Amino acid sequence: MNSLVQASQAAGSSVGLDVDRITINGGIPLRGRIEVKGAKNLVTKAMVASLLGENVSVLRNVPNISDVRVVRSLLEIHGVDVTEGENPNELRLDPTNVESAHMEEIDAHAGFSRIPILFCGPLLHRLGAAFIPDLGGCRIGDRPIDFHLDALRKFGAVVEKLPQGIRLSAPNGLHGTTVHLPYPSVGATEQVLLTAVRAKGTTELKGAAIEPEIMDLIAVLQKMGAIISYEPNRVILIEGVDKLEGYDHTAIGDRNEAASWASAALATDGDVFVGGAKQQDMMTFLNIFRKAGGGFDITDDGIRFYRKEELKPVVIETDVHPGFMTDWQQPLIVALTQATGESIVHETVYENRFGFTDALNTMGANIVVHPNGLSGTPRRVPRRNLEQAAVINGPTPLHGADIEVPDLRGGFSHLIAALTAEGKSTVSNVGIISRGYENFIVKLQQLGADFVLETK
Numbered sequence: 001m002n003s004l005v006q007a008s009q010a011a012g013s014s015v016g017l018d019v020d021r022i023t024i025n026g027g028i029p030l031r032g033r034i035e036v037k038g039a040k041n042l043v044t045k046a047m048v049a050s051l052l053g054e055n056v057s058v059l060r061n062v063p064n065i066s067d068v069r070v071v072r073s074l075l076e077i078h079g080v081d082v083t084e085g086e087n088p089n090e091l092r093l094d095p096t097n098v099e100s101a102h103m104e105e106i107d108a109h110a111g112f113s114r115i116p117i118l119f120c121g122p123l124l125h126r127l128g129a130a131f132i133p134d135l136g137g138c139r140i141g142d143r144p145i146d147f148h149l150d151a152l153r154k155f156g157a158v159v160e161k162l163p164q165g166i167r168l169s170a171p172n173g174l175h176g177t178t179v180h181l182p183y184p185s186v187g188a189t190e191q192v193l194l195t196a197v198r199a200k201g202t203t204e205l206k207g208a209a210i211e212p213e214i215m216d217l218i219a220v221l222q223k224m225g226a227i228i229s230y231e232p233n234r235v236i237l238i239e240g241v242d243k244l245e246g247y248d249h250t251a252i253g254d255r256n257e258a259a260s261w262a263s264a265a266l267a268t269d270g271d272v273f274v275g276g277a278k279q280q281d282m283m284t285f286l287n288i289f290r291k292a293g294g295g296f297d298i299t300d301d302g303i304r305f306y307r308k309e310e311l312k313p314v315v316i317e318t319d320v321h322p323g324f325m326t327d328w329q330q331p332l333i334v335a336l337t338q339a340t341g342e343s344i345v346h347e348t349v350y351e352n353r354f355g356f357t358d359a360l361n362t363m364g365a366n367i368v369v370h371p372n373g374l375s376g377t378p379r380r381v382p383r384r385n386l387e388q389a390a391v392i393n394g395p396t397p398l399h400g401a402d403i404e405v406p407d408l409r410g411g412f413s414h415l416i417a418a419l420t421a422e423g424k425s426t427v428s429n430v431g432i433i434s435r436g437y438e439n440f441i442v443k444l445q446q447l448g449a450d451f452v453l454e455t456k
């Protein structure tokens, strides 16, 4: 292990949080084995669910990422006692002494994550009131919370918007209702689940998101005593119960992290075994990966990813599950700069998710972003007003450059670009990447990357 990585680990920065810049000597294929742990997009929500239980929950396979730290801290502010479990990567969450929020401390968490919005239902059930600070998360569009607030109002919550956040109360308790989401939002689906499980009566949720992380959250809630049935056509029925217990759960693996390392293997012409990657959760990704010239071998404990043939262009439409996940497009686009011909990526989930391509163009890529999308090609996903498209023409050799991470997935794509490029690249603001990629610096080292770090 190189001494910089050792020093960084010794300083507790294996998470990568205090690393500011990384200078990568690119052009070396990534080879080796790494592991992904629990999905950021499930673990953080399962942690919130612990607030609903009468006693201790145990969550396993928890990754050491900064989003987990933020949620842990928010739970602690609310009186949940969060401790390390008996085994590595295990959290023990004890909600028996949940108290009212300490407003000032909550304010200090504004802008770090989107998870606070999911505290609404559990806090309303437990305390009859909630205060939610301004949300963070990736700046990839407006990211409104109207579906969340509309649903909460239907349950009987009173919502007051203040300059520093949102105050909620439930003077008459929360009651089961019918919610029809205008779009299968992941967060709003989770909001309804976390609120309906203890509301009085039955809730019918129409237009629900059905991502694997949502199915895993439903599994967590069922373990706690909830009654939730999944009906055809994105309908979920939730029968409210009076009381929920703690849970013992092992989080599903992070399919988004797995897809990112797979894309890194493809772009650098490497060969990476991703322990913890699951075929069932990544089928749509695997189809595109194969069409682009990638090869994969599936085993019980993970998936090996490599370049099988000369890279080929593909057309992708991002979509809700079971479509091509929007969080997969940024890392894969770097590999597509090395494919012979024209690839098109239609981004249909968020309105501003191609900002990261500017840096790739600086490095020699040929990517043209169409801010209002592209029509004229046959489509799987109905055209949305907010969509954009990126047209990638390759192959274009990439050369080293100084680039700055804009957001989580864009940041990982910058790392891949620097690893693919000939020569030295300096990637700054890499701390953001630790929001969703556990120990990415150690993993880069394990895969043979050549780099040096600068800490803050």
Ligand SMILES: CC(=O)N[C@H]1[C@@H](OP(=O)(O)OP(=O)(O)OC[C@H]2O[C@@H](n3ccc(=O)[nH]c3=O)[C@H](O)[C@@H]2O)O[C@H](CO)[C@@H](O)[C@@H]1O
Binding pocket: 040, 041, 042, 114, 141, 142, 143, 144, 145, 146, 147, 148, 149, 183, 184, 185, 186, 187, 188, 209, 320, 326, 327, 349, 350, 351
């Ligand atoms: C922590 C987490 O799990 N984040 C994931 C979650 O984000 P998140 O839950 O925030 O994403 P949503 O599924 O809610 O957002 C999808 C679309 O719905 C819109 N919308 C959403 C809520 C709302 O009240 N009003 C509204 O208009 C959004 O602006 C966006 O255009 O799902 C996204 C889509 O798979 C992923 O990219 C994120 O990684």
Ligand SMILES: C=C(OP(=O)(O)O)C(=O)O
Binding pocket: 114, 136, 137, 138, 327, 408, 409, 436
């Ligand atoms: C958009 C993402 O996350 P978040 O919703 O937490 O900002 C992501 O994981 O790519």
